[in-house]
Amino acid sequence: MRLTINNLKKKSKDEIAQMLGLTDDLPPSKEAALERLSTLGIPTKKSEEYRYFDVESLLDKSYEVHMHVPKEPKIGEKIVIENGIIIEVPKGMRVYYDQCDALDLTHYDPIYYLGHLLAPHVIKIDLDGDAEVELVHRYTHSGALLPYRIVLFNQENRHATVYETFETEEISDSLILYGYDMHIAKDSTLRLIKTQSMDENRYAMISSNRIKVNDHANALIKTFDLGGDQALQLFKVDLGTYSHIDAGHLLYLNHQAKRGTVSKINHIGEHSTSQQEAKNILDGNARGIFDALIKVEHSAKWTKAHQNSKAILLHEDAYMAAKPQLEIYIDELEASHGATTGQLDRKQIFYLQSRGISYVEARKMLVIAFANTLIETVKDTRHQERIQKAFEKAFYTGHKELKR
């Protein structure tokens, strides 16, 4: 089936269902997703959450919708999902196809619902105990629309970690609609460490996520988005009583890349806390996006919410769209937000030069240092080094040095 998503604009629920090839006897979750999609409409450049991202040109292309043909996964060391199909699973780990029975009916992103409608099933991952798992996504098809979604559960009183990476073959012009429905159990911690290096013109991605952090639980979400191309990650996070999210986003973009984060963190429970930090390094003609709202509901007394974005522009044509926002309905809280965009610190460059380090090398050291402050928050040394290498690879291949 070929699909141009923009053709779904201004269509009725039934027309959308027909165009997506959905049958009449939809399960309740899909019926609800259809309802929400038709209410929210297909995103345009005027849509609040997509206004810095060139969504229309992506949705205007005609793609071959990738057909999922599940096969028996082999036993390996990692979870490997190739073109939305589970092909490798660690021994004893529960990774399986299922219907989504816990759709968020208040998500702001229509692509969240479109992804659910297009994906024939979700991939469920049950993280048992203090699991530490590597999840590899692999894409091998050109010109494809690839929708798939993951539903992630962990266990109460446990501390699980997912290290997520992305691989691709020599493909071009594909669009991936992907994302998590993440349910973080009471009194538990879930860490998601995502590293996504992208080359120019391989694939674009809209990753639309929902994270429910239950009472007394902790979410730690670190995203390292490196290189080129177009990708937007959207998060909707709901925080329960005494729950916490620590979100860090590193962006290093070059060439014509347009990538970034759109997030809405909702403080619902009392004493919930959030810490969100974005560090953005923009090279070439790249555009970085950090459009993040923290909303503190009436019910969320005594919360703490802190949000910050720092951007360094390495080239005069680079651009950062930073929009941190707080929406607060109570007085009993501690909150702050801020955003800065600038060049590398001249004093720091000079200090390094005064010790015999060249101007070019000094700039590189400072860029890497800026990135390291976030990379070093990944406590596992092996993964920290892996991310450092991925960053340096993207930076050294993509950076064009300016004359002083």
Place this chain on the structure above:
Amino acid sequence: MSNNKNEKVLEIKDVHAKIGNKEILKGLSLDLEPGKVHAIMGPNGAGKSTLSKTIVGHYDVEMTGGDIIYKGKSIKDWEPEERALEGIFLSFQHPVEIPGVNNAYFLRTAVNAKRKHEGKEELNAAEFLREMKKYLELLGMKSDMISRSLNEGFSGGEKKRNEILQMMMLEPDVIILDEIDSGLDIDALRAVSEGINRMKDGKRSFLVITHYSRILDYIEPDYIHVLKDGKVIKTAGPELVAQLEEHGYDAIEE
């Protein structure tokens, strides 16, 4: 006393320099002799820090006249890193903090850049760490200085000791110490001074920029130069310190 008849390592010749639109140095001349300690004293706003910035090629400073000759070559158009690689070192009054740059990694990069420039073999990580630990101990610095980010969260004393550590490892020929004693307690001052005194080898020159004579009790100067309104108005031996203490700068006549 005059020092311009002897051999000179650094000659500052009738230098005029401005920061923004303000002319700070107004025809400053000064010669540094090898192996000697030159102290620059003067009131606030005399141009002491601008002098140090001018010598190392700071971006704030625009030289509008005169020349700086180092080891017989004009360096006024050299980049800051070239001056450093050739052996000029400035210990900053306020060393900048650089989060994310590991102190040892930074210093090894600097040491190896200089060794490469001098045609010497670069030090590997183990060799470098051995050297660094030796100097850390000598300066009474904690070993966690190796892994901490450059100057980040350092106390005033730790920052100054870190400057001296860099100085010792980079083995420069001309050492400019800009207010090295500011913000130091007596123990830190002693440790820093010991580090500086160890570097005296009869060949290296020191330019000690200071407001107060306290540091000169620890680092004995050979010459005192009084700077006022962008010029050296008097050069004398160490006996001038006592005179300045008693009568102040206003009593010094051009």
